[in-house]
Structures are given as structure tokens and as C-alpha cells.
Amino acid sequence: MPKRDDIRAKIEQELNDPGSRSGKAYRGKRKPKSKPPYNKKSGPAHANPKKVKPGERPQMGIMTTTLWEYPSQHYDDHLGRKMQGSKDYAGASPSWAIWQLLQRYTRKGDTVVDPMCGSGTTLDVCKDLQRKGIGFDLHPQRPEITLADAREIPMPDETADFVFIDPPYSTHIDYSDDERCIGKLDSGAPMQDDDVMMGHAYYEAMDQVISEIDRILKPGSYMGLYVSDSWKKHKGKKSGTFMPIGFELFAIMRDYFEPIDIISVVRHNQKLQRGNWHKAAEEQNFFLRGFNYMFIMKKPE
Ligand SMILES: C[S@@+](CC[C@H](N)C(=O)[O-])C[C@H]1O[C@@H](n2cnc3c(N)ncnc32)[C@H](O)[C@@H]1O
Numbered sequence: 001m002p003k004r005d006d007i008r009a010k011i012e013q014e015l016n017d018p019g020s021r022s023g024k025a026y027r028g029k030r031k032p033k034s035k036p037p038y039n040k041k042s043g044p045a046h047a048n049p050k051k052v053k054p055g056e057r058p059q060m061g062i063m064t065t066t067l068w069e070y071p072s073q074h075y076d077d078h079l080g081r082k083m084q085g086s087k088d089y090a091g092a093s094p095s096w097a098i099w100q101l102l103q104r105y106t107r108k109g110d111t112v113v114d115p116m117c118g119s120g121t122t123l124d125v126c127k128d129l130q131r132k133g134i135g136f137d138l139h140p141q142r143p144e145i146t147l148a149d150a151r152e153i154p155m156p157d158e159t160a161d162f163v164f165i166d167p168p169y170s171t172h173i174d175y176s177d178d179e180r181c182i183g184k185l186d187s188g189a190p191m192q193d194d195d196v197m198m199g200h201a202y203y204e205a206m207d208q209v210i211s212e213i214d215r216i217l218k219p220g221s222y223m224g225l226y227v228s229d230s231w232k233k234h235k236g237k238k239s240g241t242f243m244p245i246g247f248e249l250f251a252i253m254r255d256y257f258e259p260i261d262i263i264s265v266v267r268h269n270q271k272l273q274r275g276n277w278h279k280a281a282e283e284q285n286f287f288l289r290g291f292n293y294m295f296i297m298k299k300p301e
Pocket of ligand 1: 085089092094116117119120121122136138139148149150151166167168180181182183
């Protein structure tokens with residue numbers, strides 16, 4: 001007869017080694033080995049654009065590092081749709097980056113709000129992933145987007161499960177004639193007498209937007225803010241002004257939220273292929289924007 005201690009040691013050994021034959025008896029039916037969604041040697045397809053045939057888009061998969069790269073603005077959804085939002089809308093957000101956020105921080109049926117919805121990219125990703133998308137904008141591009149100022153979102157307190165926002169980055173794009181458009185506020189505007197920082201009006205407006213996001217989010221929920229820094233050439237001079245919009249907005253958000261992570265999003269923007277842009281950047285000693293930030297924040301419980 002084996003001793004009790006010997007039996008216990010054997011059970012412990014088998015529990016720690018699910019590969020052993022008799023381990024099955026203690027763990028119940030073993031799960032079939034799940035296939036990783038990618039080739040073990042080459043990694044996930046979305047992380048290896050070169051492995052994809054020309055003209056094809058890599059299959060979507062959860063990105064696991066803080067460098068998010070995908071060689072297209074859009075992805076092919078499970079119904080075969082090839083675009084979310086509109087590629088013709090100046091300043092449209094990369095739909096695959098919103099897909100990444102919704103996969104990680106939301107569940108089916110959750111309410112996802114985009115207070116500056118533009119061409120409706122967030123709404124299309126929501127449809128694809130069966131989330132309830134609600135979009136607002138001062139210049140709605142589609143009937144399902146409601147006209148509203150992001151500083152006064154027409155929603156009750158603590159009713160959103162997630163918020164995605166891609167605000168104007170200073171004055172580069174003329175979104176509409178609406179005087180309330182934050183894209184009319186220069187984040188590089190020089191300090192005035194009573195201002196505390198460069199671009200004060202822009203950051204004050206964005207503080208109001210962020211405070212509204214905080215108001216509508218349920219405690220314990222997440223938000224993603226997609227933004228880029230900017231650089232503006234001084235007319236007739238070789239010099240320019242750098243606007244650290246990302247860090248300034250991050251500092252504002254820290255007053256409301258708990259920081260979860262900072263992602264660098266690389267879009268492979270075709271405009272960055274333009275030789276004359278690179279020549280100007282070298283000659284005038286400035287940098288072209290190579291990445292955007294995706295700031296992920298959580299509203300405390
Ligand atoms: C970068 S675009 C958003 C792009 C959008 N995510 C998409 O994929 O098409 C910024 C948007 O902010 C909107 N906007 C600017 N100021 C606003 C405000 N105060 N309230 C609501 N929307 C505003 C603009 O009309 C513009 O559509």
C-alpha cells in the first residue's frame with residue numbers, strides 16, 4: 001500500500017504537470033490546444049505587414065505592445081466591409097485603432113460615445129463589434145450623428161461605458177464655419193498678459209470637453225484620446241513653434257482620470273512619402289509627425 005504522503009505528492013505533481021497522462025483524471029476533460037491566431041515563427045499577421053500579399057490587408061488581432069502599426073486606415077470587417085467612417089473626411093481617425101480599444105475595454109451591447117464623431121468611424125466600428133455607438137459633432141456628416149458641442153454633451157451623468165475622442169490638433173483643418181469649433185483655436189497662440197500658457201484658449205476648451213467626458217462616463221470605465229503634437233512654421237522665417245499637444249492634454253486628463261497607458265500609433269500615412277516634405281524638414285530643421293498618441297485613461301471607481 002502506498003503511504004498517504006506519497007499519494008499527496010503524486011497528486012500535487014500531476015496537478016502541476018497537466019501534460020502527464022494521469023493529470024487528466026484530476027483536471028477533468030482537458031481543453032483542446034487552442035491554435036494561436038498566427039504563425040508562431042512570424043508572429044501575428046497584423047504585426048508583419050510584409051507577410052501579407054500585395055493588395056491584401058492583414059487580419060485584425062489584439063496588439064500587445066505599446067507600438068500600434070497597421071498598414072491601412074481601415075480594416076476588412078467580418079461582413080467584408082472595407083471602410084469605416086470616410087477616407088475623404090480630412091482628419092478621420094484610423095478605424096483599426098478604435099477597434100483595438102473597443103476589443104479591450106468594452107463588451108457587446110456597451111454604450112460607446114464619440115463626442116467629436118466626424119465621419120462616424122467610431123459608429124461603424126461599434127456596428128461591427130455590436131456595441132451601441134452614440135456620436136456627436138458640431139458639423140454632423142451623417143444623420144445618426146447628433147449636433148452638439150462636446151463641451152455640453154446631451155447625455156445624463158454616468159451613462160457611457162466607453163468614450164473615444166479624436167479632437168482637432170490646433171488649426172490645421174477647417175472643419176466647419178461653426179464659431180464653437182475647437183479647430184479654430186490655435187494651440188500655439190502666444191501667451192497673452194493674463195494667460196498662463198501658450199494656446200491657453202485651446203487647452204481651456206479641451207479641459208471643458210474632458211470634464212464632460214468624465215461626467216458621462218460610468219465609474220470604472222475607460223476612455224481613449226487620439227492626438228498628435230504639432231509644429232507650425234513662422235511665416236517668412238526658417239523657424240517655427242512646436243506644440244506639445246499630447247503632453248498638455250495628458251496633463252489635463254490626469255486631473256480627472258487614472259492613466260492606463262500611452263500608445264504610439266503609426267499610420268503609415270502616404271503623405272509622409274512625399275520627398276519635398278522630407279527635404280523641407282531637413283533643410284528647415286524640424287520633424288514631420290511620425291506617430292500619434294493614444295492615451296488610455298480610466299475613471300476611478
Ligand atoms: C479629428 S476630427 C474627428 C474625426 C472622426 N473621429 C472621424 O474618424 O471621422 C475632429 C472633429 O471635431 C469636431 N469638433 C470640433 N469642435 C467641436 C466641438 N466643440 N464640439 C463637437 N465637435 C467638435 C469637428 O467638426 C471634427 O469633425
